[in-house]
Structures are given as C-alpha cells and as structure tokens.
Amino acid sequence: MVFEDESHLVDYLRIIWKWKFAIVAGTIGFMAITGIVGLLMAKTYTIETVLQLGGLGVPQLAQNLHSDFLGSISSRIEVGAFDDDVLAGMPEAIGGSLPASLDFRVNKSYGPGILVVSYETGDVDFGVQALRELTQVLQREIQNGIEYFRRDYEKKIANIRMGIALNKARQNSAERRLKMIEKELETLRSEVTIVRENTAALMNERGKLISNRESQASFLTEFVYNNMIQQYLAMGHSCRKQLQETLSKQEDEKLSIESLNNSVARQEQELKDLEAEMETIGNIFILTDPKTSVTLVKPKLVLSVVIASVLGLFVMLLVAFSADYIARYRLAFSGDSNAQRRGKRHCLEGESREG
Numbered sequence: 001m002v003f004e005d006e007s008h009l010v011d012y013l014r015i016i017w018k019w020k021f022a023i024v025a026g027t028i029g030f031m032a033i034t035g036i037v038g039l040l041m042a043k044t045y046t047i048e049t050v051l052q053l054g055g056l057g058v059p060q061l062a063q064n065l066h067s068d069f070l071g072s073i074s075s076r077i078e079v080g081a082f083d084d085d086v087l088a089g090m091p092e093a094i095g096g097s098l099p100a101s102l103d104f105r106v107n108k109s110y111g112p113g114i115l116v117v118s119y120e121t122g123d124v125d126f127g128v129q130a131l132r133e134l135t136q137v138l139q140r141e142i143q144n145g146i147e148y149f150r151r152d153y154e155k156k157i158a159n160i161r162m163g164i165a166l167n168k169a170r171q172n173s174a175e176r177r178l179k180m181i182e183k184e185l186e187t188l189r190s191e192v193t194i195v196r197e198n199t200a201a202l203m204n205e206r207g208k209l210i211s212n213r214e215s216q217a218s219f220l221t222e223f224v225y226n227n228m229i230q231q232y233l234a235m236g237h238s239c240r241k242q243l244q245e246t247l248s249k250q251e252d253e254k255l256s257i258e259s260l261n262n263s264v265a266r267q268e269q270e271l272k273d274l275e276a277e278m279e280t281i282g283n284i285f286i287l288t289d290p291k292t293s294v295t296l297v298k299p300k301l302v303l304s305v306v307i308a309s310v311l312g313l314f315v316m317l318l319v320a321f322s323a324d325y326i327a328r329y330r331l332a333f334s335g336d337s338n339a340q341r342r343g344k345r346h347c348l349e350g351e352s353r354e355g
C-alpha cells in the first residue's frame with residue numbers, strides 16, 4: 001500500500017514536471033492579465049479627516065453638545081442630511097457637475113468628542129474639498145449651541161466678578177472699622193491707665209489723711225476722698241468692661257476679614273477655572289487635514305495579482321492533469337483498437353486456412 005501511494009506521488013510529480021512550462025506560462029499569464037486589468041480600472045481613493053469638538057473640559061458641554069455631536073450629527077452625516085449643503089458650497093471645484101449624493105462614512109471610536117469622517121471617490125481633489133466643506137457645514141450647524149454655552153459662561157463669570165468686587169468692598173469696610181476699633185482700644189487702654197493711676201494717687205492721699213486726724217476738717221476731706229475713689233473705681237470698671245467689648249468687636253472684625261479673604265480667594269479660583277473652561281469652548285477643530293490621509297482603496301493591485309497567481313496555478317495544474325489523463329486514455333483506446341484489429345486478422349487467416 002505504501003509503495004502504491006509512493007507510485008501515485010511519483011506519477012503526480014512526473015506530470016507536473018512534464019507540464020512545468022505550460023503551468024508556469026499559464027500562471028504568469030493569469031498574473032499579467034490581472035495586472036493589466038487592474039491598471040486599466042478606475043482608481044478609488046479613501047480620504048479621511050479627523051474632527052474634534054472643543055470644550056472637552058466642560059462637563060455640561062461634554063454631556064449635551066458632545067453627545068449630540070457624536071450621536072445625531074454623525075448619523076445625519078451618514079444618511080446624507082448635509083449633502084445638499086456640502087454640494088451647494090462647491091460647484092466650481094467640479095465644473096458644475098454634481099453627484100446625486102455623497103457617501104460619507106463616520107467612525108466614532110477614536111475618543112471623546114472625535115469623529116473620523118471618510119469618503120471614497122476617484123477624484124481626490126473633489127473628495128478633499130467635500131470633506132472640508134462638510135467641516136464648515138458642521139461648524140455652522142453647532143455654532144448656536146457653542147454660543148449658548150459661551151453666553152452662559154460669560155454670565156457666570158460676570159456674577160463671580162461682581163461677587164468678588166462686593167466682598168472686596170466689604171473687606172475694605174471691615175478693615176476701616178478694625179482700624180477705628182484699634183484707635184478706640186488705644187484710647188480705652190489710656191483711660192484705664194489714667195483711672196488706675198488717679199485711683200492709686202487718691203488712695204495714697206487718703207491714707208495720709210487717715211494717719212492725721214487732728215482736725216474735724218480731716219473727716220470731711222476723708223469723706224470726699226472716699227467718694228472720689230468710689231467714682232474712679234466705678235469709672236475703671238466701666239472702662240475695663242468697654243475695653244473687653246471693644247476687644248470682642250476687634251476679634252469679630254478679624255474673623256469677618258479672614259472669612260471675606262477666604263471667600264475672595266475661593267471666588268478668584270472659581271473665576272480662573274471658569275475662564276479656563278470657557279477657553280476650551282470652541283467649534284470643530286480639524287485634527288487631521290483631508291489632504292494628508294489619501295489612501296488607494298480600489299483596485300488593490302498587489303492582492304489581485306497574488307490571488308491571480310494562486311488561481312492560475314490551480315487552473316494550470318488542473319489542465320495539466322486533465323491533459324495527461326486524456327493523453328493516457330487516447331493511448332489506451334488506440335492500443336485496444338490495434339489489438340482488436342490484430343485479433344480479427346488472425347481469425348480471418350485461420351478461417352481461410354480451414355477452407
């Protein structure tokens with residue numbers, strides 16, 4: 001069985017070797033015909049442009065306008081909703097001969113706010129201009145939404161600036177009140193010191209008077225001293241109380257100024273963030289210009305020639321084996337016919353001898 005398989009393999013190789021020139025010539029012929037047809041075919045190019053919508057750093061914009069940009073607008077591009085507007089803007093580029101529609105394709109998987117729009121055509125210049133005109137149409141389409149968000153941010157920024165100005169005015173007023181309180185504290189501290197010194201002097205004078213009780217007038221003078229001392233003590237108590245109240249006012253003003261400082265700092269940071277976000281709010285940007293992304297789609301000459309070589313080799317092998325089979329069949333058939341003729345001749349010769 002093994003020898004029989006080896007015999008068949010040898011027969012196959014013998015047939016291939018016998019027809020090798022025809023096989024090679026036929027395969028090359030298939031490749032040549034395919035290459036010539038491919039060169040004569042009209043070429044089709046794919047032109048791409050990558051578009052990005054501004055405002056990726058704005059959550060509300062990304063949630064609303066971006067979702068619309070990637071959703072409904074991309075679907076409208078593919079169904080041809082913008083074809084008339086695109087073609088209306090470019091009749092001169094194609095000599096007034098407008099196609100019925102533009103078969104744009106959209107890929108949304110490249111990132112947030114990014115669309116890759118492609119167009120297949122045999123006219124590269126027309127395809128490039130069509131994609132650029134589509135970009136301008138889309139920019140006009142979403143301009144109203146962009147302006148709405150910009151106005152909203154401008155209003156927020158104006159309100160924050162007004163709040164900052166109001167807090168700074170309050171801060172200046174609180175600082176002026178604090179300076180007045182500090183002057184008042186200096187006056188009260190001075191009064192407390194004077195009252196303390198006067199009280200001490202009166203008590204010293206009264207002590208001297210008590211040690212000398214020689215006349216009736218000394219008792220009256222002592223009464224006067226006691227009365228004045230009581231008044232100074234009451235005055236000192238009132239000054240110290242007023243001093244404590246003023247110190248409390250001073251602390252309140254300091255806390256108010258600190259709170260206003262924190263509010264202003266927080267508002268200024270919020271203003272800076274809003275201004276930075278507003279700078280990102282923009283229309284559609286072209287990340288990749290159409291002219292830089294032209295690729296040939298049809299015909300794929302190399303692939304076609306490779307396929308033709310495989311197909312040609314298969315066909316020529318089939319032809320070779322079929323031709324060898326037919327040659328063998330004819331040889332066998334002619335051999336059987338010769339044998340039959342020889343048999344008939346022998347029979348006739350035998351019958352003639354018998355007669």
